[in-house]
Amino acid sequence: MSDTTPLSSDVPAAGPAIGQDEWVARHAERRLVRGGRLGAVEERLRAVPWWAWLVLFVAAASTMPAIESSGYVRRVGFDTVIFMLLALGLNVVVGWGGLLDLGYIAFYGIGSYAYAIFDSGQFGYHLPTIVAIPAVTALGAVVGLLLGLPSRRLSGDYLAIVTLFFLELFETVATNGDTIFGHNITGGANGILNVDPLSFFGHALPVQHNGIFAVSYYYVALGIFAVVFVALRFANRSRVGRAWRSLREDPLAAEVMGMPVNTLKLLSFATGAAVAALTGTISTALSASVFPLNFSPVVLITVYAMVILGGSGSQWGVVFGAIVVNVLLQVLQNPGQARVLFYLVVAGGVVLAFRLSRRLALLIVATAVFGAVVRVVAGSLHRSWVDGAHGGIAHAVSDWVVVPVRLAAWLPPVAYGVLLAMVLGLTLLRHPVLRLAALVPTIYLAAFVWENVMLPNPGPTRYVMLGLLLIVLMIARPNGLLGERRVEIV
Amino acid sequence: MATFTQLTVDALTLGSVYALVALGYSLVYGVLKLLNFAHGDVFMVGSFIGYGALQALGGASNPDVPVWLLLLLVTVAAMAGCAVLGVVLERFAYRPLRDAPRIAPLISALGASFFISNSMQLLFGAQQRDYQSYNLSGGSLYFHGFDIGQVHVPLLRIITIASAFGLMIALWYLVNRTPTGKAMRATSFDREAAAMMGIDIDRVIVFTFVLGSALAGAAGVMFALRVPTAASVGFTIGLKGFTAAVIGGIGSIPGAMVGGLLLGGAESYTSGYWTTTWSDLVVFTILIAFMIFRPQGLLGRADIRKV
Numbered sequence: 001m002s003d004t005t006p007l008s009s010d011v012p013a014a015g016p017a018i019g020q021d022e023w024v025a026r027h028a029e030r031r032l033v034r035g036g037r038l039g040a041v042e043e044r045l046r047a048v049p050w051w052a053w054l055v056l057f058v059a060a061a062s063t064m065p066a067i068e069s070s071g072y073v074r075r076v077g078f079d080t081v082i083f084m085l086l087a088l089g090l091n092v093v094v095g096w097g098g099l100l101d102l103g104y105i106a107f108y109g110i111g112s113y114a115y116a117i118f119d120s121g122q123f124g125y126h127l128p129t130i131v132a133i134p135a136v137t138a139l140g141a142v143v144g145l146l147l148g149l150p151s152r153r154l155s156g157d158y159l160a161i162v163t164l165f166f167l168e169l170f171e172t173v174a175t176n177g178d179t180i181f182g183h184n185i186t187g188g189a190n191g192i193l194n195v196d197p198l199s200f201f202g203h204a205l206p207v208q209h210n211g212i213f214a215v216s217y218y219y220v221a222l223g224i225f226a227v228v229f230v231a232l233r234f235a236n237r238s239r240v241g242r243a244w245r246s247l248r249e250d251p252l253a254a255e256v257m258g259m260p261v262n263t264l265k266l267l268s269f270a271t272g273a274a275v276a277a278l279t280g281t282i283s284t285a286l287s288a289s290v291f292p293l294n295f296s297p298v299v300l301i302t303v304y305a306m307v308i309l310g311g312s313g314s315q316w317g318v319v320f321g322a323i324v325v326n327v328l329l330q331v332l333q334n335p336g337q338a339r340v341l342f343y344l345v346v347a348g349g350v351v352l353a354f355r356l357s358r359r360l361a362l363l364i365v366a367t368a369v370f371g372a373v374v375r376v377v378a379g380s381l382h383r384s385w386v387d388g389a390h391g392g393i394a395h396a397v398s399d400w401v402v403v404p405v406r407l408a409a410w411l412p413p414v415a416y417g418v419l420l421a422m423v424l425g426l427t428l429l430r431h432p433v434l435r436l437a438a439l440v441p442t443i444y445l446a447a448f449v450w451e452n453v454m455l456p457n458p459g460p461t462r463y464v465m466l467g468l469l470l471i472v473l474m475i476a477r478p479n480g481l482l483g484e485r486r487v488e489i490v
Numbered sequence: 491m492a493t494f495t496q497l498t499v500d501a502l503t504l505g506s507v508y509a510l511v512a513l514g515y516s517l518v519y520g521v522l523k524l525l526n527f528a529h530g531d532v533f534m535v536g537s538f539i540g541y542g543a544l545q546a547l548g549g550a551s552n553p554d555v556p557v558w559l560l561l562l563l564v565t566v567a568a569m570a571g572c573a574v575l576g577v578v579l580e581r582f583a584y585r586p587l588r589d590a591p592r593i594a595p596l597i598s599a600l601g602a603s604f605f606i607s608n609s610m611q612l613l614f615g616a617q618q619r620d621y622q623s624y625n626l627s628g629g630s631l632y633f634h635g636f637d638i639g640q641v642h643v644p645l646l647r648i649i650t651i652a653s654a655f656g657l658m659i660a661l662w663y664l665v666n667r668t669p670t671g672k673a674m675r676a677t678s679f680d681r682e683a684a685a686m687m688g689i690d691i692d693r694v695i696v697f698t699f700v701l702g703s704a705l706a707g708a709a710g711v712m713f714a715l716r717v718p719t720a721a722s723v724g725f726t727i728g729l730k731g732f733t734a735a736v737i738g739g740i741g742s743i744p745g746a747m748v749g750g751l752l753l754g755g756a757e758s759y760t761s762g763y764w765t766t767t768w769s770d771l772v773v774f775t776i777l778i779a780f781m782i783f784r785p786q787g788l789l790g791r792a793d794i795r796k797v
Contacts, residue, residue: 100593150782156592157525161736162781168729169774176767297725301604308597413613424582453612460612463604470601474594475586 050233053316058226062219071212078213080326081221082283087306087318088228089275094304095312096236097268098248100156102300103147103163106170107273109295111140111280113174113186116290119196122187129198133281140277141270148269152262167300174292191291198285207288217286224282228275233315235271244268248313298463302329305466308473311483320482325466332462335455339394342450346443359436366440371400374444378402394451401447412453419445492640497762498755503647503716505754506654510709511731512738512746513661514702520678520741521698523592524584527599530728531606532575532703536568536710537719538610541619543567551622561649568707575606576703577696585692603725611721620718650712657708658747661701665743674698678741730757733777739790748788 064077086108093101114136118127127135147166151159177186186192198205198220205216235241246254247264255261284290302325310321331337354360378385385404394403422442429435454461473480511533518526543564548554555563583602587595636643665671676684677694685691713719713727730753738749756776760769780787 094593098593100596150778154781154785157523157596158781158785160525160596161732162778164729165733165774165777165781169771169778172767172770172774176771301600304597304600416609416613424578427582457612460608463608464612467601467603467605467608471583471598471605474590474598474601475583478590478594 051230054226054229057319058222061222065215065218074215074218075213076326076330078218078221078286080323081218081225082279083303083306083326084319084322085221085225085228085279086276086303087310087322088225088232088315089272089279090303090307091312091315091318092232092235092244092275093268093272094307095314095318096241096244096248097265097272098244098251099265099268100160101163101269101272102160103165103167103170104272104276104303105295105297105300106167107140107144107276108280108283108299109170109174109292110143110273111136111277112284112290112294113192113280114139114277115281115284116192116195117185119285120192121194122184122192126196129200129285133278136281137274137278140280141274143277144270144273145266147273148266151269152265167295167297171292171295174295186292187290189292191289193289195284195288195290197288198282205285207286213286217282221282224278228278229315229319232271232275236315240264240267301470302466305470307480308470308478309480311480314480314482317480317482321480324481328465329462332465333458335458336394338455338458338461339397339451342447343397346446350443363436363439366436367443368400370440371444371447375400375402397447397451401444401451403451407452412449415445415449416453419449493762495641497758499641499643499647500758500762501755502651502751503754504758505751506651506658507709507713507727507750508731508734508753509658509747509750510654510705510712511727512735512750513658513743514706515732515735516738516740516743516746517674517698517702519735520743521674521681521695522584522588522595524595525599525732525740526579526584526702527596527728527732528579528583528602528606529702529706530726530731531603531610531724532572532579533706533710533713533727533731534719534721534724535575535606535610536572536707537714537723538614538619538710538721539571539707540564540568540711540714541621541719544621549622565653565708565711568711569704570707572703572707572710573700576699576706579703580696580699585695603728607721607724614721616721618718618720619714621714646715650715653708654712657705661705662743664701670694670697730773733773737777737780737787739787741791742787742789745787745789752788 061077061081065074068074068077086104089107090101090104093099093104115132117123118125118132118135119129120126147163151162154162174186175189178184178188178190196204197207198217205220206214207217208214236244243254243259243264246257246259247261247268251261254264306321306325307318308321309325310319311317328341331341350363351360354363385402397403419442422438422445426435426438426442429438454464511529514529514532515526518524518529544560547560547563553560579602583598584595587598636648665674673684673689673694674697676687676689677691677698681691684694709731710719731750734749734753735746736749737752738745738747740746753773756773757769760772764772
């Protein structure tokens with residue numbers, strides 16, 4: 001949550017105070033205040049102190065293991081916290097510093113590998129956790145600094161290139177690291193195994209209890225998340241944070257105003273890298289292993305999607321984005337849940353687009369009728385064309401969607417291509433009646449493609465959705481869900 | 491000596507493929523100042539379309555048409571298909587973001603790249619497609635050819651290198667000696683001024699995408715003729731082509747060609763004289779060194795910022 005309006009308790013009531021710039025305090029964060037009831041609610045929520053939200057969030061998250069005893073769900077929870085941490089770190093570089101760092105995951109990897117090297121049988125080191133974690137974090141910061149040094153003079157595109165290639169470099173070294181001049185440093189493609197678990201004051205936290213994910217790691221991760229969140233929030237509200245924002249908005253003006261732009265860039269890189277390295281340690285401790293494939297560009301794009309969806313620049317935004325994207329990815333793994341999700345999203349999208357109006361009712365009726373007609377025709381032409389569905393909801397839905405027993409080889413690409421063409425064509429249509437008319441077969445075809453092409457193949461489907469999400473976000477809402485449009489002080 | 495000749499032939503073949511991909515990157519960057527991360531995936535789609543066309547024309551072992559016509563049709567099909575893909579990409583992923591801050595089209599390009607490569611994987615599976623070009627006309631494409639000393643240069647390689655160079659020369663002619671090319675150069679120099687001079691910017695940009703994507707499609711077919719391709723290959727080749735464009739000077743067409751050949755040379759000589767695993771490392775180190783000491787590349791123009 002960002003700072004409150006000028007009429008808040010932040011303003012020094014009794015004149016200037018030491019260490020507090022009065023003008024800054026009054027003008028620091030001006031925001032667009034929404035009107036109406038929503039605006040009033042929003043202002044009330046913003047009046048709540050920032051730490052209350054954090055405490056509430058951590059408390060709510062802590063109750064998750066009590067509700068869910070499934071090891072899988074707990075593991076998903078842990079992964080979500082890891083992604084939240086990664087998103088927080090990326091937010092520092094991209095959201096606050098405005099630097100497009102496409103090599104961020106390399107720092108995550110360096111932290112993971114460093115912890116694995118410090119605490120495993122690879123070289124025989126077994127540093128206690130209380131030493132290893134700060135050491136790895138510091139190492140991450142140093143590497144971030146080193147990457148930032150040659151990148152100081154590079155502007156947006158070139159910086160993206162260099163950081164992307166740094167990531168590739170890291171991947172190459174990690175994958176081939178078992179034969180660096182004869183020494184096995186990174187274990188190559190097989191990674192490093194048998195990494196020590198976290199141990200505090202001599203007590204090792206076991207990674208599993210009877211084969212189920214140990215909840216203690218979840219709490220450790222939550223604790224670290226809270227610490228990092230608070231630390232970054234203080235950094236954001238300090239002079240450094242304001243300098244970062246000025247750098248992000250207009251680097252040239254910042255430089256002209258006397259901001260040490262290069263130092264700020266280095267600091268931004270180093271901070272982001274330190275957070276990423278820290279995340280790497282706990283993640284590796286839990287998995288007790290580290291592989292080069294864990295740090296592929298796929299992970300990079302996932303974290304970027306989280307930051308962008310949530311709203312780069314807003315800490316709670318990226319946390320929220322991380323939760324949404326990770327849960328989405330998990331849900332899309334499971335065909336039953338993914339099916340429900342699809343229909344929910346389509347229904348929600350349609351309601352949002354048309355509000356509750358006669359057109360909406362017309363659309364729903366037309367789509368239902370259209371689908372039923374097609375289904376009946378297909379069923380009467382050939383029984384096997386509609387008999388392919390298995391399982392509860394799928395069976396119910398297959399009364400509306402055509403689900404063949406076997407798909408002809410040419411059908412998926414053609415259907416997919418036609419659907420893509422129809423959706424893109426829809427965005428070009430202007431006439432409202434035509435639009436509505438074209439929407440009906442499009443929705444039906446989308447359901448058909450979803451059932452028959454995408455659900456049976458959850459792996460690539462998740463990433464197709466992610467890519468689509470990124471494109472649509474940048475076009476429709478580049479500020480993400482919780483990002484803010486700031487009012488410019490002219 | 492034989493090794494060196496063999497490696498040089500490899501360098502030329504690989505380099506011409508990289509050069510074609512790099513040209514696409516340079517063309518688009520010159521006109522839009524956008525790094526089109528989805529370009530490598532357009533390349534991959536090109537090789538898939540070529541495969542589809544090959545199968546439609548009877549397959550490599552028993553084609554319905556003479557071999558030279560087969561190759562021509564396959565390449566043309568891939569180029570046409572990729573051109574369409576490029577146009578769609580530009581129209582829906584990049585045009586709405588033309589005036590947005592630079593980070594927006596970059597992220598959109600990343601998303602598009604993800605979308606395309608995973609869609610192909612979704613629709614066609616992850617397994618490799620082999621053109622089986624050694625079956626074409628009983629393997630004559632490999633047996634014929636000429637010998638330099640002990641090294642046999644197969645006809646297929648000669649065709650690849652020759653057609654790549656032919657395309658590059660055609661592109662050079664198009665950009666430097668025709669009015670359309672002049673419009674492209676004007677747009678890349680200063681978009682607003684070009685618009686004021688009466689050049690239809692949208693058309694020029696669409697045409698640039700058509701050109702770049704068609705070249706990538708041709709490169710896709712040439713690459714797939716020698717090496718079986720899969721849906722995941724697009725990212726690697728795209729990255730290498732991108733490196734070539736940056737080394738040669740992004741935005742510069744002769745730079746892309748030079749960069750491509752240089753990169754092909756670096757990769758094949760390193761693989762030959764050292765090991766294959768570290769050839770990637772050498773390539774990336776060269777690039778990072780270039781970015782630090784000469785960001786504008788070999789033939790690029792240094793960016794002069796007007797304050």
